[in-house]
Amino acid sequence: VTGTLPAARAAVRLRIGAGLLGAVGVFFAVAPLAVFTTGYGLDVARLAFYLAILACTWSLLAGVAGQFSFAHVAIAGLAGYSGAIWSRRMFADLDWVAGAAGSIAVGTAFGLAVGTALGLLTLRLRGAYFALFTIAFAEVARLVIIAESDLTGGRLSMPVFPQLPGSDTAHYYALLGLLLATLAAVYVLLHSRIGLNLHAMREDPDAAEAMGVNVSALKLQVIAVTSLLVSFAGAVYFHTTPRMVPENLDLILMSQVIAFAIIGGLEHPLAAALSAVLLTFLMENLRTVSLAGRQIELLAMGLIAAAMMNFLWPVLRGTGTGWLSVAGRHLVAWLAPGLLLAGWWLFAPVAAGGYHSTAGWAVAGGAVALIVAGGAGLHRADLSPAARRAAIALGLVPLAVLLAAKLIAVGQIHLQLGVWRLAVFGAVLVATLRFIPNGLFLPVFDYFTSRAALRTLAVRHRDHPGDGRPASEPEPATDRAAP
Amino acid sequence: VSTILWWALASAPLWAVVGSIAVPRRYRTAGQDPGLARTAGTLLGLATGPAGLAWLYARVPPLRSDRHVLAPALLLTGEAYLVLRAQAPGNVCMTSGSYVLNQIQGGILVGAVLATVAVGLTLVYSVLGVVSFTHGQFVMVGGVTAYLLLTEVWQVNPVAAIPVVGLAMFALGAAVEMALLSPMHRGRVDRKDEYAILITFGFGVFLQYAVLGLLGPTSGLRAPRYTDRPLFGLDATSFTVANLRLDTNFLITGVVGVLLCAGLTMFLRHTWSGRALRAVSMNPQAAAVAGIDSGRSFTVAFGLGAMLAGMAGAALVPAVNFPIPDIAGQMAIVSYVIVVLGGLGSVPGAFLGGLFIGVVQSLGAGCYPDPSKGAVYQTAFGLVIFAFVLLARPRGFFGRHQ
Numbered sequence: 001v002t003g004t005l006p007a008a009r010a011a012v013r014l015r016i017g018a019g020l021l022g023a024v025g026v027f028f029a030v031a032p033l034a035v036f037t038t039g040y041g042l043d044v045a046r047l048a049f050y051l052a053i054l055a056c057t058w059s060l061l062a063g064v065a066g067q068f069s070f071a072h073v074a075i076a077g078l079a080g081y082s083g084a085i086w087s088r089r090m091f092a093d094l095d096w097v098a099g100a101a102g103s104i105a106v107g108t109a110f111g112l113a114v115g116t117a118l119g120l121l122t123l124r125l126r127g128a129y130f131a132l133f134t135i136a137f138a139e140v141a142r143l144v145i146i147a148e149s150d151l152t153g154g155r156l157s158m159p160v161f162p163q164l165p166g167s168d169t170a171h172y173y174a175l176l177g178l179l180l181a182t183l184a185a186v187y188v189l190l191h192s193r194i195g196l197n198l199h200a201m202r203e204d205p206d207a208a209e210a211m212g213v214n215v216s217a218l219k220l221q222v223i224a225v226t227s228l229l230v231s232f233a234g235a236v237y238f239h240t241t242p243r244m245v246p247e248n249l250d251l252i253l254m255s256q257v258i259a260f261a262i263i264g265g266l267e268h269p270l271a272a273a274l275s276a277v278l279l280t281f282l283m284e285n286l287r288t289v290s291l292a293g294r295q296i297e298l299l300a301m302g303l304i305a306a307a308m309m310n311f312l313w314p315v316l317r318g319t320g321t322g323w324l325s326v327a328g329r330h331l332v333a334w335l336a337p338g339l340l341l342a343g344w345w346l347f348a349p350v351a352a353g354g355y356h357s358t359a360g361w362a363v364a365g366g367a368v369a370l371i372v373a374g375g376a377g378l379h380r381a382d383l384s385p386a387a388r389r390a391a392i393a394l395g396l397v398p399l400a401v402l403l404a405a406k407l408i409a410v411g412q413i414h415l416q417l418g419v420w421r422l423a424v425f426g427a428v429l430v431a432t433l434r435f436i437p438n439g440l441f442l443p444v445f446d447y448f449t450s451r452a453a454l455r456t457l458a459v460r461h462r463d464h465p466g467d468g469r470p471a472s473e474p475e476p477a478t479d480r481a482a483p
Numbered sequence: 484v485s486t487i488l489w490w491a492l493a494s495a496p497l498w499a500v501v502g503s504i505a506v507p508r509r510y511r512t513a514g515q516d517p518g519l520a521r522t523a524g525t526l527l528g529l530a531t532g533p534a535g536l537a538w539l540y541a542r543v544p545p546l547r548s549d550r551h552v553l554a555p556a557l558l559l560t561g562e563a564y565l566v567l568r569a570q571a572p573g574n575v576c577m578t579s580g581s582y583v584l585n586q587i588q589g590g591i592l593v594g595a596v597l598a599t600v601a602v603g604l605t606l607v608y609s610v611l612g613v614v615s616f617t618h619g620q621f622v623m624v625g626g627v628t629a630y631l632l633l634t635e636v637w638q639v640n641p642v643a644a645i646p647v648v649g650l651a652m653f654a655l656g657a658a659v660e661m662a663l664l665s666p667m668h669r670g671r672v673d674r675k676d677e678y679a680i681l682i683t684f685g686f687g688v689f690l691q692y693a694v695l696g697l698l699g700p701t702s703g704l705r706a707p708r709y710t711d712r713p714l715f716g717l718d719a720t721s722f723t724v725a726n727l728r729l730d731t732n733f734l735i736t737g738v739v740g741v742l743l744c745a746g747l748t749m750f751l752r753h754t755w756s757g758r759a760l761r762a763v764s765m766n767p768q769a770a771a772v773a774g775i776d777s778g779r780s781f782t783v784a785f786g787l788g789a790m791l792a793g794m795a796g797a798a799l800v801p802a803v804n805f806p807i808p809d810i811a812g813q814m815a816i817v818s819y820v821i822v823v824l825g826g827l828g829s830v831p832g833a834f835l836g837g838l839f840i841g842v843v844q845s846l847g848a849g850c851y852p853d854p855s856k857g858a859v860y861q862t863a864f865g866l867v868i869f870a871f872v873l874l875a876r877p878r879g880f881f882g883r884h885q
Contacts, residue, residue, distance in 0.1 A: 068680050121870065127676040128614035128827075132819045133873060135616070139816050140866040147859040202674075251812055255688045262681065420696040426689030433682050434663055437673070 008460075009453035016449050017270075024274065028176055032169045042168045048280035049175040050237040052273040053182045055260040057226040059272035060186050063261065064195070065222045066202035068131045070254055071118060074138035075111050075227050076234030077249035081145060081152055083107025083235045084160045084244055089151075099162030100239050107235035108228065115227020119220045126205075135251070142249040157243040164239045171240040178236055179273065182229055186269045189225070198222060259429040265439030275441060279425075286421040492566065495529050502528025502536050503875060509540055519546040525875035526555035530562060567850075576850035581726040586849040587842050592733045594841020595740030596795050600814055601821035601833040602744055603791030609764040609828035610784035613664065613679040617687035618792050619815025620694075623808060625652050625793025626800040627694055630706045633801070640714045641707060641801035645739060648797040649790045656789025659686060660782045668781060687815075691808045703804030709735045732802040739798040743791060744834050750787075751830070760784055764828070813862060817844075820865040824872050826879025835881070840865060 028045070036042050054072060062068045087103035118137060122130050145152050152158050164171060189195055200208040201215055209215045238244055247253065257276070264275025417424075432440060506524025510517040523546050527535040535555070544551075568577055575582050604618050615621075628651060629644045637644065663682050672678045698704075709732050710718050721730050751757035762770040763780040771777055796814075799805065806813075821840050825832025847864040851857030872879065 062677075066674075066677065068677060121873070125873065128680060129823070129873070131616070131680050132614060132823065133869065136816045136819055136862075136866050136869055139812055140863045143859050143862055147856045147863075252691075255684070258681070258684065259688065262685070266681075416696075419699075420692075422692035423689060423696045426685065426692045429685040430663065430682065430689055433678070433685055434666070437678070 005453060005457060008457050009450060012453040012456060013445075013449045016452065017445070021270070021274075024277075025180065028277075032172055036172070039168050042172045044281065044284045045172055046175045046237065046240055048277045049179045050233060051257060051260060051280050052179055052276040053233040054230055054257045055264070055276035056179075056182060056186055056269040056273035057229045058257055059261040059264075059266055059269040060189070061222060061226045062258075063266035063272070064190065064202065064269070065198045065219070067219060067223060068127075068134075069118075069223065070131060070135040070251065071115075071138045071141070072226070072230060073251075073254040073257060074141045074249045075115050075118075076230040076237075077145075077244075078114055078141055079107040079111030079231035079234040080160070080238035080248060081107075081158070081244055082110035084158060084238065085151060087162050088158075097165060100164050103162055104232070104235040104239060107238075108231045111231025111234065112224065112228045115231070116220070116224045119223035119227075123216055123219060138249065138251055138254060142246050142251075145246045145249060152246075153244070155246060157245045159243055160238055160241065162239070163242070164236070175237060175240065178233055182233065183270060183273060185229065190269070194218070194221070256425075259425060262429055263432050263440055265442040266437075268439070268442060271439060271441045271445075275439070283421060283425065287418050488566070488569075491532065495532065498528035498532045498536060499525045499871075499875075500528075502526075502539075506536065506539055509543060510546075513543045515543055515545065519548060519552060522875045523551040523555070525871070526552060526559065529871075530555040530559040571852060574850060574852065576846070582849070583846070584726060585728055586845045588727050588729070589733065590842035590845025591838055592730075592737030592740075592841070593845065594838040595737040595744070596799055596837075597740075597814075597817055597821060597841050598834045598837020599740045599743045599795040599798075600792050601818040601825070601837050602747060602830055603788040603795075604818045605822045605825070605828055605830060605833040606747070606760075606791070607785055607788035608822065609830075610760055611660075611664065611668075611679075611781050613667075613683070614819075614827070615785070615788060616680060616684040616815070617659075617690065618788070618818060619811035619813070620687040620690040621652060621656070621789045621792035622796040622799075622814040623694060623811040624655070624690055625796030626805050626810065627698065627704070627796075627807070628652075628793070629797035629800050630704045630805065633707050638712070640712045641709055641797075642714060642735065642739070645794050645797045649794045652793030653786040653790040655793075657782045657786035659789070660785035664781070664785065665778065668778060687811070691811055695808055698807055701807050703806045704800060705804060706800045708732050709801050730802075736798045736802045740795065743794055743798075747787070747791065748830065756783060760787075816862055817865055820869045823869055823879055826881040829879065829881040832879055832881025836879075840868070843868065 031045070032042065036045050054076060058069070058072045061072065083103035083106050086106040087099045118134065122133050125133060146155050149155070164174065166174075190198075197208065197213045197218055200211065200213055201218055205215050234248075238248070260276035260279055261272040263279065264273070265271035436443060502524030503521050504524075506527075507517045507520040510520040524536065524539065527539055539551075546552075567574070571577065576586075600618065600622055603621075604615060607613060607615050607618075625648050629641065629648050632644045632647060633639075633641055663686060664679065666672055667675050667678060708720070710720050717731060717735075719731060721728055723729070749757075751761055759770070759775045760780050760783065762773065762775055763777050763784075767777050770780075792814075796805075796810075817840060821836040822833050824840065825834075825836035843864055844861045848854075848857040848861045851860060
């Protein structure tokens with residue numbers, strides 16, 4: 001490790017990233033013993049791993065290589081279907097192990113062939129044309145599956161006859177192992193010469209070609225490799241589920257995979273996989289949630305508390321450095337909204353009329369007053385006009401949320417979150433793309449690793465003065481985080 | 484004989500691919516103009532297999548569009564007809580001329596609506612340079628809005644709902660453009676093309692789930708028909724002209740589609756806003772120099788695209804069983820096929836392409852031996868055309884020279 005910030009940051013990122021990944025891995029390795037004790041939990045976990053493989057490889061294909069394929073899920077589904085059809089039609093009297101293994105092999109080979117053919121056909125297409133063709137291909141693949149009902153079972157379903165041997169727990173470990181292997185393969189690929197070439201190709205295909213990268217071959221290779229990975233994953237996964245349904249090829253599933261990748265970080269396959277696992281569990285848990293009006297109000301208050309911190313922060317950054325002024329700022333920024341919320345939560349139900357009581361309105365009014373006061377304080381703060389506008393907008397959002405929540409609570413409306421969760425998910429997807437193009441995970445990760453790196457450097461600098469650049473020196477602007 | 488025929492048919496796509504690759508290469512090395520080489524090579528490979536390709540390869544004649552594109556295309560059509568005739572002599576499309584005519588007539592009427600959707604898509608592309616992946620969802624939202632208006636609010640003829648839906652959809656489209664797409668044009672986004680694909684797709688996902696949350700998954704919305712609340716006493720669900728049996732609801736839908744396309748053309752040709760849109764689509768810099776606010780043009784164009792899609796949905800909902808959310812995917816894919824066929828960015832291309840695809844789908848579904856499969860395969864015929872156009876002529880048949 002040299003004394004420069006990028007080098008220190010790379011080292012810290014690797015350490016913290018490996019630690020995080022290891023912790024997640026250990027959690028899922030021991031989870032069947034304690035957390036997923038039911039078949040249902042194991043089912044959801046297997047689906048999460050499968051979707052994580054899809055999101056991770058899609059992020060490699062789209063985020064790293066720039067090939068926005070919408071046929072990713074369809075290829076995996078076709079692999080599952082072709083394997084199942086083969087084992088059912090051709091070799092019904094094989095024993096389980098040979099049947100399942102043969103079926104997985106056939107499915108993988110078919111998926112690889114379809115993916116490669118698709119890659120060949122679309123070699124000359126760029127950007128939107130490629131996306132258009134793959135989206136049409138995916139939809140037609142699903143329609144063909146539905147139409148050929150004597151072969152595939154059509155809209156209803158088709159039993160995947162030779163299930164993988166072993167219990168649910170064994171299947172769980174098989175999928176977990178497959179996910180880890182896929183992650184390792186993608187990681188190795190990204191850090192090889194091919195990964196460099198892929199980055200070059202995405203940035204500018206013509207320039208890459210001029211620099212000696214064989215763009216056509218590279219495009220074909222990346223689509224073939226990702227097809228192989230997802231076909232194998234699909235073939236294995238569908239052999240742990242009882243039935244194949246056309247929804248396995250649906251664009252809705254594809255859109256979920258895309259959303260997982262974007263929310264996690266489109267250009268970082270590992271972050272995409274992590275986000276797929278977490279969000280699959282979250283969406284599954286939200287399936288049956290239905291919020292009463294007052295719960296929504298509670299949630300809204302929580303949101304407001306968080307937003308107010310943001311809102312007040314520029315005002316409260318202040319200039320005083322004495323402990324009293326610092327403590328005062330922290331008190332107002334962090335504690336006041338929290339205390340307000342806690343007080344409202346504790347006392348509003350026991351006051352006459354419950355949550356919709358005078359007390360509830362009073363506390364809400366207090367929150368509004370705080371926001372207005374913060375707004376007034378903005379005029380004294382040393383802010384650029386843009387920052388001031390942003391802060392005011394940020395302050396108006398919680399106000400609107402608060403009013404809406406109050407109306408919902410007064411109207412005693414029941415929000416079926418289970419029904420609306422996917423719409424919320426879509427809105428989060430759009431907002432992430434629009435405002436945080438790097439995804440939700442990486443900025444947080446970067447923030448903490450940068451601080452850790454700075455700390456490391458500061459310590460080094462203290463212990464070995466003169467070793468490399470000082471920690472305070474700004475990092476070069478060209479430094480881009482390596483995946 | 485049938486085995487030989489089968490192999491000939493199966494190898495035809497292979498020869499098409501060979502032709503699309505080898506012939507342009509040959510023309511380039513021979514120093515000839517390779518402009519039509521790809522189209523001609525693909526068509527000739529598909530129609531005549533190795534024989535025609537060998538002739539083209541050996542002689543390298545100067546290519547003419549009538550002799551080397553139109554003739555193979557006609558030959559191909561004839562061959563397809565003969566093959567179908569030989570394979571399925573009892574098929575109703577081979578035996579009944581009036582059935583075929585009726586299918587064509589129905590296809591044109593549906594095609595006019597498809598053309599409206601595609602014209603909106605192509606308008607957005609020509610002005611913004613963005614393929615909207617939320618276009619199918621706009622059709623769905625337009626249809627759902629019209630359905631809610633007609634069942635919950637208004638007891639009027641469904642035609643009256645169409646302009647209202649149009650206004651609402653224009654507002655929605657303009658708002659989406661301002662909120663989500665405008666950062667692209669202000670240079671705030673790193674990779675514009677990818678951002679455009681993802682953000683429009685993501686918004687489509689949101690719209691789809693929001694409509695599902697509102698209505699729940701249904702197999703189809705049954706809105707009041709045009710003939711249920713008759714206009715000018717037009718309450719017969721169908722009437723016969725000569726041999727043609729016209730469905731009144733589809734006829735009104737088709738007429739609305741044609742009127743919308745005509746209205747858009749008039750707007751683009753005869754109003755200052757329309758001319759501004761055309762100017763921006765031809766050359767944004769020159770348009771800016773001439774004093775056209777390109778940001779406003781982008782907003783208007785995207786709003787118009789959403790409006791056309793939504794109005795097409797509103798015109799369709801009183802005529803068919805409107806499946807939620809499948810209609811979004813179906814309409815999106817059909818309109819992609821149409822705009823690629825007509826050339827991305829070409830309004831007349833999109834209109835003619837829409838009519839053509841409508842007829843192809845109608846004939847394909849009507850003539851497919853198994854009717855239930857034929858209905859499902861409608862979209863698949865489109866994909867075959869899509870793949871073929873991409874092979875033979877990637878900029879479409881009315882596309883601009885770039």
